[in-house]
Amino acid sequence: MTTDTAAAxxxxxxxxxxxxxxxxxxxxxxxxxxxxxxxxxxxxxxxCEKLRYEAIATPSLLGDDPQxxxxxxxxxxxxxxxxxxxxxxxxxADMGETLGTIARxxxxxxxxxxxxxxxxxxxxxxxxxxxxFYSAFMVANQVEVFSRRAGTEAAASWTSDGLGTYTxxxxxLSDAPARxxxxxxxxxxxxxxxxxxxxxxxxxxxxSGHVPVPITLFEKPDADGVDIADGAALWLKPRSEISEEDYxxxxxxxxxxxxxxAHTIHYRAEGRYEYSVLTFIPxxxxxxxxxxxxxxxxxxxxxxxxxxxxxxxxxxxxxxVRGLVDSSDLPLNMSREMIQDSxxxxxxxxxxxxxxxxxxxxxxxxxxxxxxxxxxxxxSVLKEGLYEDFERRxxxxxxxxxxxxxxxxxxxxxxxxxxxxxxxxxxxxYATGSDLDRLxxxxxxxxxxxxxxxxLLLPDQVDNFWTTVGVDYEGKPFKSVTQGGADLSLIPLAxxxxxxxxxxxxxxxxxxxxxxxxxxxxVSDVRASERLTTSAVCLVAPESGMxxxxxxxxASAGQLPQAALPVLEINSGHELIQALxxxxxxxxxxxxxxxxxxxxxxxxxxxxxxxxRAFTExxxxxxxxxxx
Ligand code: ADP
Ligand code: MG
Numbered sequence: 001m002t003t004d005t006a007a008a009x010x011x012x013x014x015x016x017x018x019x020x021x022x023x024x025x026x027x028x029x030x031x032x033x034x035x036x037x038x039x040x041x042x043x044x045x046x047x048c049e050k051l052r053y054e055a056i057a058t059p060s061l062l063g064d065d066p067q068x069x070x071x072x073x074x075x076x077x078x079x080x081x082x083x084x085x086x087x088x089x090x091x092x093a094d095m096g097e098t099l100g101t102i103a104r105x106x107x108x109x110x111x112x113x114x115x116x117x118x119x120x121x122x123x124x125x126x127x128x129x130x131x132x133f134y135s136a137f138m139v140a141n142q143v144e145v146f147s148r149r150a151g152t153e154a155a156a157s158w159t160s161d162g163l164g165t166y167t168x169x170x171x172x173l174s175d176a177p178a179r180x181x182x183x184x185x186x187x188x189x190x191x192x193x194x195x196x197x198x199x200x201x202x203x204x205x206x207x208s209g210h211v212p213v214p215i216t217l218f219e220k221p222d223a224d225g226v227d228i229a230d231g232a233a234l235w236l237k238p239r240s241e242i243s244e245e246d247y248x249x250x251x252x253x254x255x256x257x258x259x260x261x262a263h264t265i266h267y268r269a270e271g272r273y274e275y276s277v278l279t280f281i282p283x284x285x286x287x288x289x290x291x292x293x294x295x296x297x298x299x300x301x302x303x304x305x306x307x308x309x310x311x312x313x314x315x316x317x318x319x320x321v322r323g324l325v326d327s328s329d330l331p332l333n334m335s336r337e338m339i340q341d342s343x344x345x346x347x348x349x350x351x352x353x354x355x356x357x358x359x360x361x362x363x364x365x366x367x368x369x370x371x372x373x374x375x376x377x378x379x380s381v382l383k384e385g386l387y388e389d390f391e392r393r394x395x396x397x398x399x400x401x402x403x404x405x406x407x408x409x410x411x412x413x414x415x416x417x418x419x420x421x422x423x424x425x426x427x428x429x430y431a432t433g434s435d436l437d438r439l440x441x442x443x444x445x446x447x448x449x450x451x452x453x454x455x456l457l458l459p460d461q462v463d464n465f466w467t468t469v470g471v472d473y474e475g476k477p478f479k480s481v482t483q484g485g486a487d488l489s490l491i492p493l494a495x496x497x498x499x500x501x502x503x504x505x506x507x508x509x510x511x512x513x514x515x516x517x518x519x520x521x522x523v524s525d526v527r528a529s530e531r532l533t534t535s536a537v538c539l540v541a542p543e544s545g546m547x548x549x550x551x552x553x554x555a556s557a558g559q560l561p562q563a564a565l566p567v568l569e570i571n572s573g574h575e576l577i578q579a580l581x582x583x584x585x586x587x588x589x590x591x592x593x594x595x596x597x598x599x600x601x602x603x604x605x606x607x608x609x610x611x612x613r614a615f616t617e618x619x620x621x622x623x624x625x626x627x628x
Contacts, residue, residue: 009167018134021134022162022163037203038208040183041070041072044181045208047087047088048085048086048213051068051088051150067214069216070083070213070215072204072216072218074197074200075221078195081187082183085177085181088180089152090145095147099133100166136183139185139187139191142162145157145182146182147176148176154173157171197219201217204217204228209228211304215228234278247261247280251322257282259282261281262373263281263374265277276325277325277326281322283377285320285377289378295312297309297323298313298322298352300313301325302328307339312340312349313325313352318353319381320378327344353392357396383463387466397414403456404417404455404457424490426476429454429478429480429481430479430480431455431456432550439457442538443531443534443604444538445531446532447530447531451494453488483541483542483548507582508578508581512526515594523568524567525567526569532571536574539567592621593622595615596619
C-alpha cells in the first residue's frame with residue numbers, strides 16, 4: 001500500500017473556453033439555475049454507471065460496497081451543499097483532464113453556438129441549458145471536489161472559485177470518500193435556498209427522480225438520511241416485471257394526475273435509433289386539455305436522465321398523452337433548441353406518434369368499449385389531427401367515431417357508415433352544431449331520415465374546421481346537410497315513408513315569389529325544399545357558401561366581417577304552407593307570415609329572431625287574428 005504524498009498543490013489556469021463559460025455562469029441572469037443539481041446528480045449517476053460497467057471485468061472494484069448511492073448533504077448553517085457518490089471516482093490526473101477543459105462535445109457545440117451568436121449575452125441559452133459540472137458556479141462561489149478513484153489508494157482535491165484558476169492537490173484518504181466523488185458547493189448569498197430540504201427535495205424529485213441510482217438526502221451533515229429517489233427506472237424494466245399498480249403509481253408521478261391510466265403503452269424501439277417509451281392515456285380529461293398553448297406532456301430522457309418536457313415529441317392533437325421517451329442516441333447535454341433540430345428527435349417523434357396511433361387502432365379492434373371511453377374523453381382533441389396532420393389523416397379517420405342519425409347512443413365509425421351507404425349515395429352527410437339533441441331533430445335532416453340516409457351528428461367545435469378542408473373517406477366527400485341543394489331525388493324514400501301528398505300549387509309558387517321579395521336582404525333565396533318532410537321551413541347555406549355552423553362560429557369570434565345570406569327552404573307540400581299560401585292577404589298578413597316562417601327557421605337552428613321586437617309584434621297580430 002502506498003500513500004500519495006507526492007505533489008504539492010498545483011494551480012492551473014482554466015482553458016480560455018472554460019473561462020468564458022464560467023464568466024457567463026457567474027455574471028448572467030439565469031432563468032433556471034436549478035439545472036445545476038440535475039447536472040451534478042447526472043455526473044454522480046454516470047460515475048456509478050461507469051463503475052458498474054468496469055466492475056463487470058474487475059469485480060474487486062466494488063469492494064464491500066456494491067450498491068451505487070448518491071448522497072445529498074445539506075448544511076444550511078454553513079451555506080453548503082454537498083453531493084457525494086460512490087462511483088468510479090477521479091485521480092488527480094483525471095481531475096486535471098476533465099475539470100479544467102471542455103472535452104465534451106455537447107459543451108463544445110454550445111460554445112460554438114454562442115460564438116455564432118456573438119453579441120448576445122447567452123444568458124437565456126445557459127438558463128435552459130445544462131452545461132455540466134461548471135454549472136455548479138451558477139450557485140457557488142467556491143467549489144471543492146474530493147475524490148478517490150475506485151481501486152486506488154490515493155485521494156485528491158480540486159478547488160476553484162471559478163475566477164480563472166483551479167488548484168489540484170493530494171489529500172489524506174480520510175478527507176475523501178472511501179470510493180467516488182464529493183462535490184462541496186459554498187453557496188452564494190442569493191443561492192442559500194439550495195441548502196434547504198424543501199427546495200432540494202422538490203428539485204431532485206422533479207428532475208432526477210428516476211436516475212438509475214438511489215438518492216438519499218441528509219438535512220444536516222449529522223442527520224439521518226431520507227431516501228428521495230429509489231434509483232429504479234421503471235420504463236427500462238421488462239413489462240412482465242411491472243404490475244398495474246407500479247404503472248399507475250408511476251403514471252401519477254410522471255403525469256401529475258390523480259386518476260388511473262386508461263391505457264398504458266410501454267415498449268422499446270430498436271433499429272436505427274434505440275429508445276424506450278412509456279406513455280399513458282389518462283382516464284379523465286386533464287385540466288389543461290383546452291389551454292390555448294396546447295402543450296404536450298411527454299418528457300424526454302436521455303439514458304435515464306431527464307432532459308426536457310418541452311420537446312413536443314407528439315403532435316398537439318395527442319397532447320392528452322402523458323409519459324416519457326428515453327433515448328440512447330441523443331447527447332445528454334444538448335441544448336433544447338438543438339434537440340428540437342435533431343434528426344434523432346425527428347425520428348423518435350415520427351416513430352412514437354405512429355406507434356401510438358397503431359396502438360389506438362389495435363385497442364379499437366380488440367376492446368371497443370375501452371377505446372370508446374378514450375374517444376369520449378379525447379375524440380374532440382384527436383379530431384384536430386384531421387386538419388393538422390395531413391399525412392396521418394387516413395389513420396385518424398379510421399380512429400374517428402361519430403354519433404349519427406342511425407345511432408345516437410352508440411358510436412359509428414366511417415367504415416360502418418360507408419358499409420351502409422344507400423344506392424346512389426355518393427357523399428358522407430353530416431350536420432354540425434353545438435347540441436346533439438337539437439342536431440338530431442333539426443329540420444335539415446328530415447329528408448335524409450326519410451330516405452334512411454345516415455347523417456353524422458357533429459357537436460364539437462373542431463368539427464366545423466376539419467369538415468371544410470376537403471376531407472374524404474374512401475373517395476366519398478363529406479357534405480354538410482345545411483349547405484347547398486340537397487339533391488336527394490335520386491335516392492328512394494325508405495319503405496313506409498310517402499312523399500308529402502299535396503302537390504305544389506300555383507298559390508304556393510306565388511307565395512314563394514312573394515316571400516323571396518319580402519325577405520330580400522335577410523335571405524339570399526327562398527325555394528321549395530327537397531330535404532324537408534315534416535317541418536315547414538329550414539335555413540341552409542347557399543351552394544358556394546360556408547357551412548352555416550362554421551359561419552356562426554367565425555362570426556361570433558369576430559373573424560367574419562360579412563356572413564353570406566342563408567337560403568330559406570320551404571316545404572311546399574306541407575299542409576300549413578299550402579293553407580298559408582291560399583289565405584287572403586289582408587292587413588299585411590302574408591308579409592307577417594313570411595317573416596315569422598323565417599324566424600321559426602332561425603329558432604329551429606338555435607338562433608334568435610334577428611329583430612325580437614318586430615317578431616313579437618307580428619306574433620301578436622297573428623294571435624289577435626286567431627281569436628277575433
Ligand atoms: P459530462 O458529464 O457531459 O462529461 P461534465 O462537465 O458534467 O460533462 O463533467 C465533466 C467530466 O468530469 C465527466 O465526464 C467526468 O469525467 C468528470 N466528473 C464529473 N463529475 C464526476 C463524478 N461525480 N465522478 C466522476 N467523474 C466526474
Ligand atoms: Mg455531466
